[in-house]
Amino acid sequence: MARADRWGQIVPRKRNPDRVVHYRLPTEVVFGAGTVAQLGSRLVEMGLSRPLVVTDRGVRDAGIVEKVLASLEGSGMRAAVFDGVESDPTTRVVEGIRDRLREEGCDSVVGVGGGSPMDAAKAAAALATNPGSPLEYVGRDKVRSDPLPTVAVPTTAGTGSEVTMFSVLIDSDSGSKVSIGDTRIMPRLALLDPELTLGLPEHLTAVTGIDALSHAVESYGSVWSHPIAEGLALRAIELVGECLRPAVAAGSNRAARRGMLMASLVSELAANSTRLGIAHALAIPVGARHHVPHGMAVALLLPHVVAFNEAADPDRYARIARALGAAEGEGAGRAMERLNYDIGIKDRLSGWGVGEDDLPGLAELAMKSDNVQANPRVAGEEELVAVLKAAL
Template identity: 35%
Template sequence: MSSQIVLPRLMQIGGGAIQQITSTLHSLNCSRPLIVTDNMMVKLEYAAHIERLLAEHDITADVFSDTVPEPTMASILAGVEKAKSGNYDSIIALGGGSPIDSAKAIAILAKFGGEMRDYKFPRIVNEAGLPVIAIPTTAGTGSEVTRFTIITDETRDEKMLCVGLGFMPMAALVDYELTLSLPPRITADTGIDALTHAMEAYVSKKANPFSDAQALAAMRLIGPNLRQAYHDGKNAAAREAMMLGSTLAGVAFSNASVALVHGMSRPIGAFFHVPHGLSNAMLLPRVTAYSIPAAADRYADCARAIGVADSNDDDSTANQKLLDELVALNRELHVPSPEAFGIDRHKFFELMPTMAEQALASGSPGNNPRVPSAEEIIALYSELW
């Protein structure tokens, strides 16, 4: 059986990749870009740096910096209006997963109109919007190489998964030097997010030989380097490994899909405004324990790739080491429980049936080695507390 593989048309990877922004635009026959980013990227002067690089080649770019963490339908409307009004032929998406996801949505809506809920899964969006050049500044989401975007419908407290070729960036500039200033909390949350992407891609029912190779390579990079990047943000070798690992994990899950962790994570983010990577981190140990019986050999491979088990360990031993590592990693990186995060207990338990319904509707739990019922998801949420 063959598998369809989708990637950006162009990728520039390594220190200084951002310097290739002008040549990348030329390769795509674009000359009038809109930079979509957030206020932090403006404050750190990353957006101004791109403007200067473009100005050296007589290219003028405008900046839309009002994207928000965990983007909503309302938050992208101003960006859509900006993109419609400026005769732009491309979008440069600069930042973490939220600005890049916002840019993907803006690129589609600016060209085709409608509302974001019109494009949510199970619709497959293969129409090409404005070309997007993604420049990630975190090592976690992999959004620069995925055919997905996540936008919250704030009127329904639902994180909408939007899928299709139309959301795949045309180009990605993956420059680890942009991550050297990341604070420990973002490093931890995005790093565990990347690890989750790689693991879920590898155990997904839609896994294929191509995605397997990317997922295993990602885990080999992330496993030994996440703690180092967290404790010493200026460790260039660890940052470079994490950035490449994040991108490879993005390639893996874009071509194999995520599974139960992500399905359960999105409603937690939508209802309680927990950052996406952090809610994934909360869930990863417990969901892994639930899922191992259905794919013991695959999870054992994950343990060996991450580096906590070796070839002499049988699958059972490797999987116990994996679970121990996930718990220890959360402890060392100070990942809170929902209770410790400050979520209201009554509201959390009251909303569990709705969260389970939304998780299943996203389709992601159906990719899990062990596919849960709504009642089992509710039980997992309850144990997570």
């Protein structure tokens, strides 16, 4: 007999335990305090000499770019800087970075910052060696020639863009979010230095931390998950449970900062091969239409998405709850709601201008995402509207 809950009928999506697993990581990862100092020497080892550092004004004003330039110039590099990346980079900005690469005669790209500078750097590196506009490469596996060598230096613990095959951009003409997905654009090297995250403000620490958690939770819940990803995802959830609250409470807590940067990395190593779920399917149109930062959109949606999914695979979500350090008898959705509250995320979607009349359109856009097909509970537009309504 079919079961139902407050969301409607519970229809689990079937898993295929015999599904072929393809796990590839072309990126070399170096993790540890002070590793940014290795940047110049590592580029020399690659035979490179003229990098363009791609970043934003906030990262530059925080003094992080100077540390990057010190390493590059100390190794004899002539580095140029592009610091005009905005939150949610546009296709027009990526074209500007490409033009700068060509003007300066650069042979490599160094993305320094959160997901926006790293995504912009990856896309621009591809455009530097491939013709046309960024929109010609939207979708999967459309990049034909290898991009310029890219190095990623994250300064936040959330997106994991340093090890992803995706670059998420805003189409400058339509205002919609688009994604380039190709293993060719993955950075050749990722340098993760926890010291660079020490100055991150409380609010950014919180929302980027929940973004990292969402990648792990949705990867573990995905019907395309597999044992390699599951082990990584559960460890990332444990790290967030242990480290996010202390990282927000005391930004100078080095152990917590290290744990969160590792969680961000490991969660994306899981998600790269599994896709995600309806939290991300919904967060993309919410962000594009209502200018909600991605980490915040995911944070506001995730507890409700998890509550929706728990009934379809209770054992799996009980493991998520335990990994997160949930209280006795507490479900994963409730544990995430409590975590949001503890780290100061108390917003609702309505506070960002989302109204009930907006929900059907957002759900319709979300249904176009392949993340919906990876979600462990079948969801149509009606169910997505119900989840959005719970987050209003």
